[in-house]
Amino acid sequence: MTEEETFGFRIEPGSGVPVFLQFVQQVRQAVLLGYLREGDRLPAVKDAAAEAVVNPNTVVKAYRQLELEGLVTPRPGSGTYVNAGAVTPVAARDLAAARRVLQRFFAAADQAGLDEQAVVAMFETERRARGGREAVA
Numbered sequence: 001m002t003e004e005e006t007f008g009f010r011i012e013p014g015s016g017v018p019v020f021l022q023f024v025q026q027v028r029q030a031v032l033l034g035y036l037r038e039g040d041r042l043p044a045v046k047d048a049a050a051e052a053v054v055n056p057n058t059v060v061k062a063y064r065q066l067e068l069e070g071l072v073t074p075r076p077g078s079g080t081y082v083n084a085g086a087v088t089p090v091a092a093r094d095l096a097a098a099r100r101v102l103q104r105f106f107a108a109a110d111q112a113g114l115d116e117q118a119v120v121a122m123f124e125t126e127r128r129a130r131g132g133r134e135a136v137a
Contacts, residue, residue, distance in 0.1 A: 007030060007036055007040070008048075009022070009026055009043075009048055009051065010052075011054065019052070019058050020062040020065065021062075021065075023058070023063075024062050024065050024066055024069075027042065027072070028066075028071065031089065032089055032090060033090060033095060034090065034092060034095065039081060039082065040081065041081050041082075042072060042079065042080045042081070063080050067080075070085075
């Protein structure tokens with residue numbers, strides 16, 4: 001990310017996923033999709049907690065989990081930085097192509113009148129039919 005851009009967390013209260021895990025998932029996804037790169041600094045604990053309106057201990061727990069996974073490295077007095085070596089980001093060209101396909105899918109789903117539950121059910125059904133593979137080539 002450039003210095004003008006900042007990474008922020010988005011909390012989905014009704015998701016059923018604990019907030020600290022939402023933070024962990026969002027960092028993983030941001031690294032995988034290339035939004036966060038090696039050396040990028042995560043928001044300070046107090047800033048992330050204030051913006052997301054959560055207890056700072058929730059952010060600390062998420063950052064510790066990310067550290068255990070090797071995705072971030074804390075630098076005392078400086079912050080927490082992405083160590084992207086643990087995840088290989090998707091190539092920008094491939095990501096752009098997949099995003100275009102996904103945008104067409106969502107347009108078709110909207111036109112068909114499918115709600116979010118139906119779209120998620122379709123995704124999960126197709127993922128299971130593919131044997132639950134992480135890559136959906």
